[in-house]
Amino acid sequence: MSVGSGHIPNETIDRLFSYLRPLMCVLNRGSVTVSSRELAEICTVNPSVVRKDFSYIGSLGTRGVGYNVRELIESIRRALKFDNDIRIAVVGVGNIGRALLEHPRFGFEGFKIVAAFDSSPEKVGQTVGQVTVEDAADLEKRLQSEAVQLVIVAVPEICAPDVARRVGDAGVNSVLSFTPCGLAMPDNVNVTSVDLSLEMARLVYHSCSQEGLRIGDGAA
Amino acid sequence: MSVGSGHIPNETIDRLFSYLRPLMCVLNRGSVTVSSRELAEICTVNPSVVRKDFSYIGSLGTRGVGYNVRELIESIRRALKFDNDIRIAVVGVGNIGRALLEHPRFGFEGFKIVAAFDSSPEKVGQTVGQVTVEDAADLEKRLQSEAVQLVIVAVPEICAPDVARRVGDAGVNSVLSFTPCGLAMPDNVNVTSVDLSLEMARLVYHSCSQEGLRIGDGAA
DNA sequence: TAGTGATTGTGTTCACATTCACAAGCTACA
DNA sequence: TGTAGCTTGTGAATGTGAACACAATCACTA
Ligand SMILES: NC(=O)c1ccc[n+]([C@@H]2O[C@H](COP(=O)([O-])OP(=O)(O)OC[C@H]3O[C@@H](n4cnc5c(N)ncnc54)[C@H](O)[C@@H]3O)[C@@H](O)[C@H]2O)c1
Ligand SMILES: NC(=O)c1ccc[n+]([C@@H]2O[C@H](COP(=O)([O-])OP(=O)(O)OC[C@H]3O[C@@H](n4cnc5c(N)ncnc54)[C@H](O)[C@@H]3O)[C@@H](O)[C@H]2O)c1
Numbered sequence: 001m002s003v004g005s006g007h008i009p010n011e012t013i014d015r016l017f018s019y020l021r022p023l024m025c026v027l028n029r030g031s032v033t034v035s036s037r038e039l040a041e042i043c044t045v046n047p048s049v050v051r052k053d054f055s056y057i058g059s060l061g062t063r064g065v066g067y068n069v070r071e072l073i074e075s076i077r078r079a080l081k082f083d084n085d086i087r088i089a090v091v092g093v094g095n096i097g098r099a100l101l102e103h104p105r106f107g108f109e110g111f112k113i114v115a116a117f118d119s120s121p122e123k124v125g126q127t128v129g130q131v132t133v134e135d136a137a138d139l140e141k142r143l144q145s146e147a148v149q150l151v152i153v154a155v156p157e158i159c160a161p162d163v164a165r166r167v168g169d170a171g172v173n174s175v176l177s178f179t180p181c182g183l184a185m186p187d188n189v190n191v192t193s194v195d196l197s198l199e200m201a202r203l204v205y206h207s208c209s210q211e212g213l214r215i216g217d218g219a220a
Numbered sequence: 221m222s223v224g225s226g227h228i229p230n231e232t233i234d235r236l237f238s239y240l241r242p243l244m245c246v247l248n249r250g251s252v253t254v255s256s257r258e259l260a261e262i263c264t265v266n267p268s269v270v271r272k273d274f275s276y277i278g279s280l281g282t283r284g285v286g287y288n289v290r291e292l293i294e295s296i297r298r299a300l301k302f303d304n305d306i307r308i309a310v311v312g313v314g315n316i317g318r319a320l321l322e323h324p325r326f327g328f329e330g331f332k333i334v335a336a337f338d339s340s341p342e343k344v345g346q347t348v349g350q351v352t353v354e355d356a357a358d359l360e361k362r363l364q365s366e367a368v369q370l371v372i373v374a375v376p377e378i379c380a381p382d383v384a385r386r387v388g389d390a391g392v393n394s395v396l397s398f399t400p401c402g403l404a405m406p407d408n409v410n411v412t413s414v415d416l417s418l419e420m421a422r423l424v425y426h427s428c429s430q431e432g433l434r435i436g437d438g439a440a
Numbered sequence: 441t442a443g444t445g446a447t448t449g450t451g452t453t454c455a456c457a458t459t460c461a462c463a464a465g466c467t468a469c470a
Numbered sequence: 471t472g473t474a475g476c477t478t479g480t481g482a483a484t485g486t487g488a489a490c491a492c493a494a495t496c497a498c499t500a
Contacts, residue, residue, distance in 0.1 A: 009487060017421045021400065035447065044402065048450095048489065055449060063448040064496040080421060081428040088420070095319035100416075102315055109417050149427070150420055174423040176416070180241065182264065190426050192419050196320075196396070197329050199412050200308070201237045201300060203394040204370055206410050208301040229457065255477065268459065268480095275479060283478040284466035 035066035085112040092155035093118045101129035140170040150174040255286035305332040309368045312375035313338040321349035360390040370394040
């Protein structure tokens with residue numbers, strides 16, 4: 001019972017994606033193979049974690065040698081259903097929306113922003129990044145005609161629930177929201193909220209907690 | 221053995237923070253108490269999760285009644301070491317940095333951006349949000365004089381490792397980075413990277429996975 | 441072809457987090 | 471005062487991922 005027959009843990013999914021960037025570096029460096037130890041070092045994880053992660057998507061390595069970098073990248077993308085570019089739309093071209101649209105890196109990583117929407121007449125018609133901002137009134141229709149797979153919601157908090165509902169109705173089932181409020185969504189729609197406040201609170205908490213650990217560091 | 225004598229699970233820390241926003245709403249609504257069932261419903265978690273989370277920071281509820289909202293907020297903030305405003309600096313006032321500086325919500329949530337830095341002469345001297353952009357050359361000195369607890373790094377990828385190192389040297393031990401590359405940091409510095417690509421990849425993966433589950437939804 | 445050194449793949453063990461179930465304890469009311 | 475109806479707090483069971491150790495397997499060399 002090997003090749004991806006069963007179920008892949010959530011944490012493994014995340015790590016599989018996070019291996020892609022370092023692997024591209026290794027590939028550009030000219031290496032043909034990479035060992036679990038080396039990759040683990042780059043990603044600061046345990047080597048056995050790397051091996052077990054790869055074991056979920058099949059036996060890709062050669063004992064005594066390591067993993068073929070090119071094959072590995074290919075297999076990870078396949079496992080993550082990341083073969084083709086992911087088609088994205090941005091709703092709300094304010095500070096955040098603009099930053100996303102002008103961010104060139106997404107294009108290199110397999111994400112393609114195919115449309116942007118705003119309700120403000122001033123914004124509609126502007127070209128930002130690779131796309132021209134469209135009127136939010138046409139949202140549903142255009143999401144379908146552009147075969148959008150994922151929508152990034154970057155509108156003011158008060159509008160977010162309404163926008164999210166419309167996105168869901170249009171048949172898109174992945175939403176990345178920048179408003180930390182909970183968006184009521186049907187079961188078939190996955191929502192993730194980017195909550196910077198939470199990240200910051202966590203960081204500060206952990207820094208404070210380890211404060212007490214700095215004991216006995218007198219010069220020895 | 222009750223009141224926060226032991227160790228609080230990481231997941232609980234995250235959830236405790238995430239309860240704060242809904243609790244503020246409940247408070248503004250005028251409710252004096254809230255039950256674990258009600259709060260769980262708002263946050264879409266299991267009620268027993270809520271109760272166990274609160275049990276880690278002491279016995280705060282009244283059986284048969286629920287939790288006093290005001291006391292609860294107070295206790296959570298205390299447990300998270302969130303009594304005073306967290307002092308933050310932003311390095312790199314580009315698209316992302318500007319969005320953060322102009323975001324008013326952070327102020328209401330207990331985060332205070334006390335300084336911003338950029339290396340571009342055009343940016344230095346500009347006032348964005350509540351602060352005036354300073355020259356990045358003064359970074360270390362100013363981080364210390366402003367008693368900054370957390371630095372948000374929003375500079376181009378190529379500069380990030382250098383900026384991070386300087387921040388660490390200045391004695392700040394919490395860094396929130398927008399570059400997804402791994403930043404080598406001493407052990408006493410906590411780094412979190414905001415990786416939107418990862419979030420998007422995860423969303424799409426899970427949407428694709430549950431595709432096969434839509435079986436037998438013929439009109440019944 | 442046999443021996444050596446290196447690395448993968450995985451069964452097992454361990455640690456942590458979620459869920460469940462229920463006794464303990466509070467309020468309200470007659 | 472006693473009873474009924476909730477809701478909390480928590481021990482125990484369950485589920486899930488991480489760490490570990492080691493046999494299986496490969497390339498290389500003589
Ligand atoms: N800026 C930050 O650093 C930051 C941090 C955390 C969370 N957020 C959240 O992200 C969201 C966006 O932030 P921002 O700073 O870009 O806000 P912003 O005010 O700069 O931009 C919002 C944009 O949405 C447009 N808009 C409003 N209603 C709309 C609708 N119904 N349909 C389409 N477009 C609509 C507006 O015209 C505007 O262009 C907000 O909810 C904010 O709370 C922002
Ligand atoms: N914009 C996005 O949507 C997005 C998404 C994901 C990640 N990121 C990452 O976030 C970071 C910032 O993105 P951005 O869009 O704001 O970039 P940006 O180019 O708009 O802004 C970068 C700013 O940093 C300043 N800077 C450069 N070197 C500096 C130094 N040594 N010290 C201080 N300031 C310096 C520049 O003058 C500029 O103002 C980048 O690493 C980017 O890859 C951005």
